Amino acid sequence: MAESTHDHLFKLLIIGDSGVGKSSILLRFCDDEFNEKQASTIGVDFKTKFMQLRSKKLKLALWDTAGQERFRTLTSSYYRGAQGIILCYDCTQRSTFEHVKFWQDEVRKYSTNQDAILMLVANKATWGCQTHCGWTKSRTTWKP
Ligand SMILES: Nc1nc2c(ncn2[C@@H]2O[C@H](COP(=O)(O)OP(=O)(O)OP(=O)(O)O)[C@@H](O)[C@H]2O)c(=O)[nH]1
Numbered sequence: 001m002a003e004s005t006h007d008h009l010f011k012l013l014i015i016g017d018s019g020v021g022k023s024s025i026l027l028r029f030c031d032d033e034f035n036e037k038q039a040s041t042i043g044v045d046f047k048t049k050f051m052q053l054r055s056k057k058l059k060l061a062l063w064d065t066a067g068q069e070r071f072r073t074l075t076s077s078y079y080r081g082a083q084g085i086i087l088c089y090d091c092t093q094r095s096t097f098e099h100v101k102f103w104q105d106e107v108r109k110y111s112t113n114q115d116a117i118l119m120l121v122a123n124k125a126t127w128g129c130q131t132h133c134g135w136t137k138s139r140t141t142w143k144p
């Protein structure tokens, strides 16, 4: 009998405003690449990654959603069954952090998994946002 490719399968979803770098995070995580001309996602993209955790083989199914509003109806259907939700913002664009509340509401509305882990990720930190943006305090008070 063929050996199974994995012991556990996890569905992960990446959400957040358009342009915050969701697809770039996924590209770095799966292929260790970066594209400064990364095209805006149309609808939803998908990648898989295999990882080993101690003796267990994990398969991650990663769903990268478009942040643009016109795709919202489509992307909301992908929240279903996700075990992990990665909510991204751009730490050089304050508005993307202010929209985090909106995305949390989307998670409350569409996630079907009470135990889903919600993770907040600040992207583009390479630009030294902590010293430039001056809104570090509001970020440290974020609650899931
Ligand atoms: N300097 C810098 N640029 C980044 C970083 N991450 C992403 N970018 C750039 O930011 C732009 C938007 O990145 P995307 O990954 O397409 O953003 P997205 O969140 O997937 O956007 P949508 O698909 O429209 O929702 C691209 O030009 C990327 O190259 C980063 O960490 N640092």
Ligand SMILES: [Mg+2]
Binding pocket: 022, 023, 024, 039, 040, 041, 064, 065, 066, 067
């Ligand atoms: Mg994208």
